Amino acid sequence: MARAPLGRQQLLDAARAELLEGDGQVDLHALKRRSGLSTGALYHHFGSKAGLLVAVYEQFHAGLVAAIADDTLPADVSWAERERLRTHHFVAYHFGDPLAELLLNRIVREPEIAELETGGLTRLTAAAGRNIHQGQLDGDIDPGIDADLAGACIIGALRYGIAEQLRRVPRPSTDEAAERLWNVIAGALTL
Structure with a gap:
């Protein structure tokens, strides 16, 4: 970079x-x-000051996308194992950045940031739908599940679930938080 x-x-x-x-x-x-x-x-x-906030958010989001990218995950494991690890990377990234809680719970209300977040969530949702569809093609996920709807639900659960866990006092460990979120994902996909 x-x-x-x-x-x-x-x-x-x-x-x-x-x-x-x-x-x-x-x-x-x-x-x-x-x-x-x-x-x-x-x-x-x-x-402007708003432009600065946008740049801070963009930097945070780019780091998140890099942290959960396919090239950070092993290719020789099952879909579920890979996605469980991706969930852990997602949580570790948020828990590792002290600004995450403010960005997700307060700063995101700024109109310019809300617009960016909407775009970012839309891209993540589309990628999740494609990923779930690939899991269906590979035989790892029930083909009767609507991949796009499941992707949207999972990204929503991750986004709001991580914000909620960042607010908890005491905050759960990265492993605990990742396991909680993974259980939601696994349940949604009947894994």
């Missing part, structure tokens, strides 16, 4: 820190102080 221009990355890093410290809010004066850059740099790189 190409490295972002220095000022841009400084602003992204400062925004992540400010979001965490500000419980989902970014104060421009604090952002300038933390990044050591001017408001002009913010507008140059992102166009």
Whole structure:
């Protein structure tokens, strides 16, 4: 992955820190102080404060997509084993990023972020439907299940299930959370 221009990355890093410290809010004066850059740099790189939030979300989502990509999973295992591992990667990514809870529970309400999330969920849902259909073709999943509907339900369960588990006090371990989510997936697909 190409490295972002220095000022841009400084602003992204400062925004992540400010979001965490500000419980989902970014104060421009604090952002300038933390990044050591001017408001002009913010507008140059992102166009607006909303554009900066969009970039933070896009960076988070790109990391998630990379964490659960097919090339991170073994090819020589059953569909269920591979997808159980993918679920674990999904949970580990969210639990490993301190910004995940804010992004999924608070920042996602920002209109620009909500629009991005909708697009991201749509792409993940389509990929899940194709994946389930392939599992049906391979004989691992009941062919009577509507693959596209199951994909939509599973992505919805993952999205809202991980947000709920991130809010829990005490937070479950990565293994516990992944197993809980996998049980929902396995149940939906009658595995």
